[in-house]
Amino acid sequence: METETAIPYGRRTQTAPAVPEVDILWITAGLGCDGDTVAITAATQPSIEDILLGALPGLPQVRLHNPVLAYRNGNDFLEPFREAAAGRLGPFVLVVEGSIPNERNKSEGYWAGFGTDPATGQPILTCDWIDRLAPRAWAVVAAGTCATYGGIHAMAGNPTGCMGLADYLGWGWRSAAGIPIVNVPGCPVQPDNFMETLLYLLTQAAGRAPMIPLDDKLRPTWLFAQTVHEGCDRGGYYEQADFADLYGSPRCIVKLGCWGPVVQCNVGKRGWINGIGGCPNVGGICIGCTMPGFPDKFMPFMDMPPGAQLSSTAVLTYGRTVRALRKFTQGSMNQEPEWRHR
Amino acid sequence: MSTAQPAKPPQIVEMSWDPITRIVGSLGVYTKIDFANRRVAECHSTSSIFRGYSVFMKGKDPRDAHFITSRICGICGDNHATCAVYAQNMAFGVRPPALAEWIINLGEAAEYMFDHNLFQDNLVGVDFCEQMVKETNPSLLAKAETTAAPHGVLHSYRTIAEIMRALNPFTGALYREALQMSRLAREMFCLMEGRHVHPSTLYPGGVGTVPSPQLFTEYLVRLMRYVEFVKKIVPLHDDLFDFFYEALPGYEEVGRRRVLLGCWGAFNDPDKCDFTYKRMSEWGRAMYVTPGVVVDGELVTTDLVDINLGLRILLGSSFYDDWQGGETFVKADPLGNPIDQRHPWNQTTIPRPQKRDFQGKYTWVMSPRWLDKRTGHHLALDTGGGPLARFWATALAGKVDIGYIQATGKSVKIYLPKTANLPEQELEWKIPRWSNTIERDRARSYFQAYAAAAALYFVKQAQQEVFAGRTATFSEFQVPGEAIGCGFHEAVRGVLSHHVVIRNGKIANYHPYPPTPWNASPRDSLGTPGPYEDAVQNCPLFEENGPDDFKGIDIMRTVRSFDPCLPCGVHMYLGNGREIQVRHAPMYGVQGPGEGGRS
Numbered sequence: 016m017e018t019e020t021a022i023p024y025g026r027r028t029q030t031a032p033a034v035p036e037v038d039i040l041w042i043t044a045g046l047g048c049d050g051d052t053v054a055i056t057a058a059t060q061p062s063i064e065d066i067l068l069g070a071l072p073g074l075p076q077v078r079l080h081n082p083v084l085a086y087r088n089g090n091d092f093l094e095p096f097r098e099a100a101a102g103r104l105g106p107f108v109l110v111v112e113g114s115i116p117n118e119r120n121k122s123e124g125y126w127a128g129f130g131t132d133p134a135t136g137q138p139i140l141t142c143d144w145i146d147r148l149a150p151r152a153w154a155v156v157a158a159g160t161c162a163t164y165g166g167i168h169a170m171a172g173n174p175t176g177c178m179g180l181a182d183y184l185g186w187g188w189r190s191a192a193g194i195p196i197v198n199v200p201g202c203p204v205q206p207d208n209f210m211e212t213l214l215y216l217l218t219q220a221a222g223r224a225p226m227i228p229l230d231d232k233l234r235p236t237w238l239f240a241q242t243v244h245e246g247c248d249r250g251g252y253y254e255q256a257d258f259a260d261l262y263g264s265p266r267c268i269v270k271l272g273c274w275g276p277v278v279q280c281n282v283g284k285r286g287w288i289n290g291i292g293g294c295p296n297v298g299g300i301c302i303g304c305t306m307p308g309f310p311d312k313f314m315p316f317m318d319m320p321p322g323a324q325l326s327s328t329a330v331l332t333y334g335r336t337v338r339a340l341r342k343f344t345q346g347s348m349n350q351e352p353e354w355r356h357r
Numbered sequence: 358m359s360t361a362q363p364a365k366p367p368q369i370v371e372m373s374w375d376p377i378t379r380i381v382g383s384l385g386v387y388t389k390i391d392f393a394n395r396r397v398a399e400c401h402s403t404s405s406i407f408r409g410y411s412v413f414m415k416g417k418d419p420r421d422a423h424f425i426t427s428r429i430c431g432i433c434g435d436n437h438a439t440c441a442v443y444a445q446n447m448a449f450g451v452r453p454p455a456l457a458e459w460i461i462n463l464g465e466a467a468e469y470m471f472d473h474n475l476f477q478d479n480l481v482g483v484d485f486c487e488q489m490v491k492e493t494n495p496s497l498l499a500k501a502e503t504t505a506a507p508h509g510v511l512h513s514y515r516t517i518a519e520i521m522r523a524l525n526p527f528t529g530a531l532y533r534e535a536l537q538m539s540r541l542a543r544e545m546f547c548l549m550e551g552r553h554v555h556p557s558t559l560y561p562g563g564v565g566t567v568p569s570p571q572l573f574t575e576y577l578v579r580l581m582r583y584v585e586f587v588k589k590i591v592p593l594h595d596d597l598f599d600f601f602y603e604a605l606p607g608y609e610e611v612g613r614r615r616v617l618l619g620c621w622g623a624f625n626d627p628d629k630c631d632f633t634y635k636r637m638s639e640w641g642r643a644m645y646v647t648p649g650v651v652v653d654g655e656l657v658t659t660d661l662v663d664i665n666l667g668l669r670i671l672l673g674s675s676f677y678d679d680w681q682g683g684e685t686f687v688k689a690d691p692l693g694n695p696i697d698q699r700h701p702w703n704q705t706t707i708p709r710p711q712k713r714d715f716q717g718k719y720t721w722v723m724s725p726r727w728l729d730k731r732t733g734h735h736l737a738l739d740t741g742g743g744p745l746a747r748f749w750a751t752a753l754a755g756k757v758d759i760g761y762i763q764a765t766g767k768s769v770k771i772y773l774p775k776t777a778n779l780p781e782q783e784l785e786w787k788i789p790r791w792s793n794t795i796e797r798d799r800a801r802s803y804f805q806a807y808a809a810a811a812a813l814y815f816v817k818q819a820q821q822e823v824f825a826g827r828t829a830t831f832s833e834f835q836v837p838g839e840a841i842g843c844g845f846h847e848a849v850r851g852v853l854s855h856h857v858v859i860r861n862g863k864i865a866n867y868h869p870y871p872p873t874p875w876n877a878s879p880r881d882s883l884g885t886p887g888p889y890e891d892a893v894q895n896c897p898l899f900e901e902n903g904p905d906d907f908k909g910i911d912i913m914r915t916v917r918s919f920d921p922c923l924p925c926g927v928h929m930y931l932g933n934g935r936e937i938q939v940r941h942a943p944m945y946g947v948q949g950p951g952e953g954g955r956s
Contacts, residue, residue, distance in 0.1 A: 057543050084479070124713075287547045316421050
C-alpha cells in the first residue's frame with residue numbers, strides 16, 4: 016500500500032517508447048570537413064547532451080557513435096559499425112556526413128576510406144560502408160550539403176566525382192522502416208536544424224510522431240519551406256527599395272550578391288547559435304549553401320544574382336513611394352501631441 | 358628523445374589505430390611497439406581522404422576563394438576564410454578600414470576561445486579522464502585519489518581524481534561546462550563573423566558586420582564570463598598536467614621531439630598592416646601573436662618574407678605526381694627574391710590514387726618543410742598544436758606589449774581583470790624545458806587566456822573607432838587581371854598560409870597550407886618523418902596494459918596533443934597484437950636529440 020502511494024500518479028500515465036534504445040552510427044568519412052559534427056556540439060534545441068543524458072521525456076535511450084566525440088579508438092570504435100553491417104545491431108540511425116566520391120573513376124587507390132580491412136591492409140571505402148549499413152538502417156540521415164547534394168567538393172572541375180547520398184543510393188530509396196533519406200542541408204548544417212530533425216526521428220521511433228514530413232528534395236518541410244528572404248529582418252529595406260551599395264551597411268544586400276529571395280533556409284529567423292548570427296540578417300550575403308545547386312549555380316558569389324536585377328528594379332517605384340510616405344508619417348509620429356507642455 | 362639503449366631484447370608487435378577518434382578528420386597511426394622495452398619502435402601516420410581544393414579552384418573567381426576555402430575545415434574554417442581574405446587583400450591591393458580588422462581579430466579570438474576549449478576538455482580531456490585512466494593506469498588513478506589539487510581553492514576540485522572525474526564524457530561536470538562555454542564563445546564568434554564555422558560576413562576589403570555600440574556590448578559581456586571560466590581552468594590544467602610529471606617520472610619524454618616550431622603570426626595591427634608584400638616584414642612583426650621559427654630554442658626569424666621564402670612542399674610518401682618539371686607560376690616575389698619550384702606559389706597538385714604501402718606511398722598528406730638557409734636543412738617544423746609555437750615565438754620575440762599581454766623575452770604575461778566572482782589574475786606562461794605532449798596541452802589552456810586577454814584589447818580599440826564615428830567596415834577594390842598574393846595566419850592548431858596566383862582575372866593557382874600537413878606529414882623525399890611520426894616514434898610507454906588489452910593511451914595523448922585536424926587521418930590497429938619479429942640487436946628506439954627533424 017505504501018509503495019503504491021509512493022509511485023507518483025503521473026508516472027502511471029506515462030508509456031514506454033516503442034523501442035527502448037537506438038544507436039546512432041555517424042560516418043564523417045565522406046568528402047566533408049566534420050563541420051556538421053562540430054555544429055551539433057553548438058546546438059541547444061536540443062543539445063547533444065540533452066539527447067544522450069535522457070533530458071527529454073519519452074525518448075529511447077540513445078548511444079552515439081561519432082568519431083569526433085567517441086571515447087573509443089580504432090577497431091574498438093569500429094565495432095558497432097561492424098556489428099551493424101553484420102545485422103547484429105538495431106535499430107540504428109545512419110548519419111552520413113560528407114559527399115560520396117566516385118571510386119570507379121580511377122584505376123586503383125581510394126578517395127575516401129574509413130578504417131582498414133584486416134584482410135587486405137587497405138582502407139575500407141566509405142561507399143562500401145554505406146552499401147553495407149544503409150540496407151539495415153532504421154533511417155538514414157544526410158547531414159550537411161555535401162552529404163545531401165554534393166556541396167563544395169562536387170564543384171565543377173573536381174577530381175573525385177563526388178555526389179550526395181540520394182544521388183548515390185537513389186532518390187526513391189527507402190529504409191527498411193519505409194523512411195526516405197532525410198536531408199538536412201546547410202554548409203555547415205544549422206546546429207538546431209539538425210538536432211531537431213534527429214529529435215523528430217527519435218520521437219517517430221518512439222511511436223509518438225507520424226512519418227517525418229519531407230519535401231521533394233527530402234528536406235524536413237517545417238524547416239525548409241520558407242526562403243531566407245521571407246524570414247530576413249532586412250526584408251523591410253527591400254520592400255522600400257533601399258539597397259546597400261557597400262558591405263557593412265544595415266540595408267538590403269541583394270545587389271551585393273545575396274541570394275536570399277530564392278534560397279530555402281531558416282537562418283534569418285533562427286540565427287546561427289542561440290539566436291545570434293546568421294547571414295543576410297547580419298550582413299553576410301546568402302550564397303545558397305542549403306541548395307542542391309550549391310555552389311556552382313551561385314558563383315561568383317559576390318556578383319548580383321541575375322534575377323535580382325529585375326526584381327530590385329521592379330520594386331523601385333513602389334518602394335521609393337512608400338518610403339517617402341512613411342518618412343512623412345514617421346516625422347509626424349515623432350512629435351508628441353501638442354498639449355503636452357508646461 | 359632519450360638516447361638510452363633498450364635494455365632487453367625487443368619484442369616488437371604491430372599495432373594500429375584507424376581511425377583515431379576525438380580529432381577532426383580521418384587519421385590512422387600504424388606503429389611497431391617494443392613491449393619488452395615499453396617503447397614505440399616505429400610509426401607511420403596516414404590519412405584516407407582526398408577532396409582536391411587546389412584542383413577544383415583553378416579557373417574560379419578569386420573573390421570566391423575565402424567562401425570556398427573555409428570549407429576545408431569544419432572546426433577552424435573561419436581561420437581559412439580569414440587567411441584567404443588576407444591573401445585576397447594583398448592580391449587586390451586593398452586595405453580594409455581599421456574597424457574591419459578589429460572585428461576580424463575579435464572573431465578569430467573567439468574562435469581560439471571556442472576551439473581550444475572544446476578540444477581541450479571534450480576531446481583531449483577524455484584521455485585524462487577517470488574512466489580512461491582507470492582502464493590504462495589503475496595505480497595512477499589510485500594515486501590521484503589521494504593527491505590534493507594545489508589550486509583547488511580556485512577551481513573547486515579537491516583532488517586530481519576529482520578533476521579526472523569531471524572530465525568523464527557527458528557525465529563529468531567540467532566536460533559539460535566546457536561544452537556550454539564553447540557555445541558562449543561561438544556566440545561571440547557569430548556576433549563578428551556571422552556564422553560558425555563557415556563565416557558569412559567576411560569579404561576581401563573588409564566585413565559586412567554592422568558595427569554599433571550594441572555589437573561590442575554583446576561581445577564584451579560574454580567575454581567576461583569566459584574570462585572568469587579561464588581563471589579556473591588554467592590552474593586546473595596546471596594541477597592535472599603537473600601531476601603526470603610527478604606521478605610518472607619520465608613522462609616528459611612522452612611525445613617529446615626536438616624544438617622545431619613554426620608560428621605564422623595572428624591578429625593584424627590595422628595601423629601597421631597595409632597588406633603589401635613589400636612591407637610584410639614590418640607589419641608581420643607588429644602582429645599581436647608574433648610570427649617566428651624556433652629551432653632548438655633559438656628564434657631563427659620573425660620575418661614573414663623569410664618564412665615565405667623558406668616554404669618547400671616535398672613529396673616522398675604521398676599519393677601525388679611530382680610537379681618539378683611543371684609550370685613555374687611565380688619566378689620572383691615582389692621584392693625580387695627567387696621563388697623555388699617547390700614553393701606553394703609554384704605547386705601543381707596532381708593526385709595519383711594508389712594502394713597504400715607503408716614502405717612506399719601511404720597517405721594523402723604531403724610534406725611541407727621549411728628550408729633553414731643557415732644549414733640548408735629542410736626542417737619538419739611542427740606547430741606544437743598551435744599554442745606552444747605561438748607562445749614560444751611570441752615570448753622570445755618580446756614584441757607584444759598591450760597591457761593585457763606582455764611578452765618578456767622568456768615568458769608571456771597575461772592579465773585578466775576582475776570578473777563577477779573572482780579577483781584580477783596574472784598568468785605567466787614560461788618557456789618550458791621540453792616540446793612534448795604535456796607542454797603542448799598546457800599551452801592550449803594558457804592560450805585560451807591569451808585569446809581572451811587579446812580580445813579585451815581589441816574590444817577597446819573597436820569601441821574607440823565606433824565612438825569616433827569611423828564606422829565604415831569595407832573598402833572597395835577591383836580584381837586585377839594578373840596578381841599574386843599570400844596570407845599568413847594561425848589556424849587554431851597552428852601555421853596557416855594561403856598562396857594565390859591570378860591570371861586573366863581568374864585563379865590560376867591556389868594552395869592552402871594548414872597546420873595539419875605540417876604535423877601529420879609522412880616521411881618526405883629526404884627520408885625525414887613528419888612530426889606525429891617523429892613524436893610517437895621512440896615514445897616511452899607508461900600504460901600498464903600489455904599487448905592484449907593495450908589502449909595506446911600515451912600514443913593517443915601524443916597524437917592529440919598536436920590537435921589533429923585532418924579532414925585527412927592517423928591509423929593504428931588495436932588489440933589482437935601480432936608479434937611480428939624478435940630482434941636481439943637493439944635496432945629500435947635509438948634516436949639522438951638532433952635527429953628528430955633530420956634533413
